[in-house]
Amino acid sequence: MPMRTTTPTTPDTGVPRAAGPVIELHGAAFGYGEHAVVTDVDLTVRRGEIVAVLGPNGAGKSTLMKGILGLNEHLAGTIRLFDEDADVTRDRARVGYVPQRHTLSASILATAEEIVATGRLPRLGWLGRLKATDRQVVARALELVGLGDRAATEVTTLSGGQQRRVLIARALAGQADVLVMDEPTAGVDAASQHVLADVLARLVERGVTMVIVTHELGALERILTRIVVVDAGHVTFDGTPHQYEATRAAVHHDHDAHHHDSELADEEATPVLPRGPVDPSGDGHA
Ligand SMILES: Nc1ncnc2c1ncn2[C@@H]1O[C@H](COP(=O)(O)OP(=O)(O)OP(=O)(O)O)[C@@H](O)[C@H]1O
Numbered sequence: 001m002p003m004r005t006t007t008p009t010t011p012d013t014g015v016p017r018a019a020g021p022v023i024e025l026h027g028a029a030f031g032y033g034e035h036a037v038v039t040d041v042d043l044t045v046r047r048g049e050i051v052a053v054l055g056p057n058g059a060g061k062s063t064l065m066k067g068i069l070g071l072n073e074h075l076a077g078t079i080r081l082f083d084e085d086a087d088v089t090r091d092r093a094r095v096g097y098v099p100q101r102h103t104l105s106a107s108i109l110a111t112a113e114e115i116v117a118t119g120r121l122p123r124l125g126w127l128g129r130l131k132a133t134d135r136q137v138v139a140r141a142l143e144l145v146g147l148g149d150r151a152a153t154e155v156t157t158l159s160g161g162q163q164r165r166v167l168i169a170r171a172l173a174g175q176a177d178v179l180v181m182d183e184p185t186a187g188v189d190a191a192s193q194h195v196l197a198d199v200l201a202r203l204v205e206r207g208v209t210m211v212i213v214t215h216e217l218g219a220l221e222r223i224l225t226r227i228v229v230v231d232a233g234h235v236t237f238d239g240t241p242h243q244y245e246a247t248r249a250a251v252h253h254d255h256d257a258h259h260h261d262s263e264l265a266d267e268e269a270t271p272v273l274p275r276g277p278v279d280p281s282g283d284g285h286a
Pocket residue numbers: 032037055056057058059060061062063064
């Protein structure tokens with residue numbers, strides 16, 4: 001995995017100024033069949049960024065992530081991965097997917113090690129056999145998420161937070177440069193959220209880029225470099241956590257000024273934000 005560079009960083013995000021784009025969407029639309037769910041998406045994620053994707057239920061967050069991964073219909077615009085047209089990228093395994101935990105069905109009888117080993121499949125030859133080096137990669141991935149001592153444990157007997165870490169290790173075993181995660185902290189208690197955030201922080205130090213769909217920032221907040229809000233199929237905000245907080249504060253201030261004793265104040269966890277700055281690197285290149 002690539003190491004973090006010593007290139008000068010922007011004070012606001014810590015992301016190297018010259019970090020190249022790993023995901024670039026321009027005017028992109030994704031959906032199912034011919035029905036577009038998210039449209040007009042312009043989004044650039046640079047190496048080393050940790051981007052949270054927020055938004056209400058049904059806003060299109062998962063649809064956008066699946067679009068990046070090539071798992072649904074690409075209906076308009078362009079997608080580039082690692083500076084290559086996504087349709088011709090040979091190495092899609094460089095983008096790892098950590099799905100929601102319920103993909104680990106209770107009926108699966110497999111150890112943590114066996115689940116993580118499936119992450120090697122895109123990297124195996126046509127015989128599909130794990131070699132000694134593959135086993136080492138699997139063991140390292142389990143160690144990296146703090147489950148080195150649980151390799152032989154049945155996944156269904158692990159806690160929710162540990163199962164999520166198994167899924168992260170599976171994506172790491174594919175030696176992904178970018179991890180796209182769907183709700184890694186949902187339903188996980190505060191203490192386990194902090195363990196997960198520590199695991200993700202360790203990955204950041206190794207230069208992994210992350211795009212994380214989440215309903216609430218929680219323990220992830222301290223590791224984020226950027227926040228994107230999706231609402232009703234559109235990106236409605238894209239900026240640093242600092243800019244996000246400032247915008248939220250302004251929205252609430254405005255809201256409170258108009259609804260002093262209204263019950264509406266708590267109605268929406270993610271307020272509809274005006275479109276924010278789209279260039280968190282501050283170098284003029286979105
Ligand atoms: N496989 C599918 N086929 C058809 N429509 C789908 C499919 N998956 C999602 N949708 C529709 O796309 C819209 C957006 O759903 P999506 O799951 O992307 O939202 P989300 O923001 O991730 O929501 P949540 O926070 O609840 O997970 C919804 O109207 C949903 O019904």
